[in-house]
Amino acid sequence: MRIIAGQWRGLKLAEVGEGDAAAHLRPTSDRVRESLFNIIGNQGGVSPIVEARVLDLFAGTGALGLEALSRGAKHVTFVDDGVKSRALIRENIDKCRAIGATRLLRRDATDLGQNDGAPFDVIFLDPPYGKSLGEQALTSALNGGWIAPNALIVWEENSPQLPPAGYFLREHRKFGDTHITFAEPA
Template identity: 60%
Template sequence: MRIIGGTHRGRTLASVGKGDMAAHLRPTSDRVRESLFNVLAGGYGDPVTGARCLDIFAGTGALGLEALSRGADCVCFVEDGRKAQSILAENIALLNAGPKVQVLRRDARRLGENPEAAYDLIFLDPPYGKGLGEVALAKALTGGWIAPGALVVWEESSTIDVPADLRLLEARKYGDTIISFLEDES
């Protein structure tokens, strides 16, 4: 894994090999990540530059760190897996990103109330096929984590159930991955 674009372009991130199934680590491939950020830059008016990002089910942090490299102001990572937290910490250190990140070591389905400003770019990459994304996103919406008009980028293996207050803009398929782009309508 590596950072695809921006100030850290080409920097290698900590390796998890083909993923860690026991820890549910399935990093977004470089190719899918590159396609995703190309879509954001081309079709959504660059929602990354200056964004407050929330990376739910952050895993290795590749999505949030890519956003930082491309000009996001800050990223809040939500991850409760110990193996993932270890790799995430290593990746944050590799990019010297500490001052611009916050790591919440908690279950994404139990976010609680957001004590800070809401986020305008949300990455959601739950373990595939378990219905965890719907629950976590509902908690993020009710907890004040998602700003009005925010863009949500949801990676899953199948079509998703779009929560109330969100509108599906489009979905794109990359192999066994479907990336859905949603907008907050609250």
């Protein structure tokens, strides 16, 4: 696993290894990550990643958020409640020397509570597949003021997902058994 593009292009990230079976670690492959960032960046004009505040829910290894930082995001908040995941995210933040531009929250993504800061412009969501946790996390994020009114939602699952109320489906892509849903405010 590596950073695909931007200031840290080619940087090798921490290996998941055998990991923790209970952690449900399933990092987004380099190929899928490259494709999804190409889709985001090829919408004409400046990429919505540039200068964005990014929320990475079910962050796992932090690869999606760190890729966004590498490509010009201003800040990334990682949310994961797994011990193994948080250790990997910390290691990857250190590898990128990105401590000042990141925040790591030990929190259940389906129960975020109230946001104590500015809302986020881009939301990455990569829950364990097939458990409806993505819907719960988005509801929690919307209710807690985590999502900016014009935010882009990028949702990875094993099947196409419907965006939450107030958002419309911008695009859907399939990569093997991975489905990426892109949603924007209606």
